[in-house]
Amino acid sequence: MKLLITGGAGFIGSAVVRQAVAQGHDVINLDALTYAACLDNVASVANSPQYTFVRADIRDRTALDTVFATHAPDAVMHLAAESHVDRSIDGPGTFIDTNITGTYTLLEAARSYWTQGGRPDSFRFHHISTDEVFGSLGPTGMFTETTPYDPRSPYSASKAASDHLVRAWGETYGLPVVLSNCSNNYGPFHFPEKLVPVVILNALAGKPIPIYGEGLNIRDWLYVEDHADALLLVLQKGRVGRSYNIGGENEATNIDLVRKICAILDEKRPGPAPYGDLITYVTDRPGHDARYAIDASRIRDELGWQPSVTLEQGLQKTVQWYLDNESWWRALQSRDGVGQRLGVQG
């Protein structure tokens, strides 16, 4: 297939680009190259004849029309977004612009292209979203595809709005859409402002490892390559108009996750003292969701997907990747806001 992948220079998008090329697809990677992007993430496929990069903004309708007309994709995988909850607390406007207006603009460009092409049933618009749209769980229960939306941060509210737009374009215009909502990802090429790389890089630098609140918030963690695998499956086998929850069935409190990473580092790169000694509790994120947990039975039962690694195995691979790729993360540490505490105002 010929895939137009938005946000392919980011963390998850780049994993999808690499995997799609490896599976034999042609890929057009459309990315505006914001602070969160890094073209090194796709360096391994950059010279492939199957790969094309276009620098464009999903809010730019003219640029999008040109991309559709020039490349004639069979499907869109839409990952471009503002993705950091803490930044959404400090500056929600960009999240509204990119995640809502950008998704609307992309939907309209896709609809126009699809209509002009005779409305082929085989076309797909796959919208990639997050489990954060479902809000916060108590100690029990899991998010299913029918859990009511209850977003609680500017980030998750903007993603929820984009999910609604995509469903509406499916229902109203018949655009063949498919959606997926995934839990927290981790793995190689994770931008150094997110929890897992912050822990690894602060530990290696001998700096305090910040834990928000009491560290008891629970997340369901999924290795990014497993997410990319699931996304390509949903695109090709998912039922039109349907959404699929994707998760690792790997629930952990933040403090347990951080302790696991510290223990792996203690083995792989022993420091003068155990890295866990650097753990420091800091003011909680305002509106910090208590627990996310994904019921992934639909994608497992309908499409036969399951994660290939456990949390322990994925963390081992991830820590090793950061140890082996210092030049990648060093270059990103000087980017705007990286290493600073963001999102404290409530």
Ligand SMILES: NC(=O)c1ccc[n+]([C@@H]2O[C@H](COP(=O)([O-])OP(=O)(O)OC[C@H]3O[C@@H](n4cnc5c(N)ncnc54)[C@H](O)[C@@H]3O)[C@@H](O)[C@H]2O)c1
């Ligand atoms: N990271 C997670 O744990 C997670 C979990 C579930 C879902 N998601 C979703 O997956 C998608 C990708 O997440 P990520 O963590 O890889 O994000 P990321 O921040 O690493 O990458 C986002 C990419 O989108 C690009 N982008 C941003 N605004 C753009 C615009 N206006 N036009 C074109 N490109 C633009 C950026 O340059 C960047 O390359 C997002 O939609 C996110 O909501 C993320």
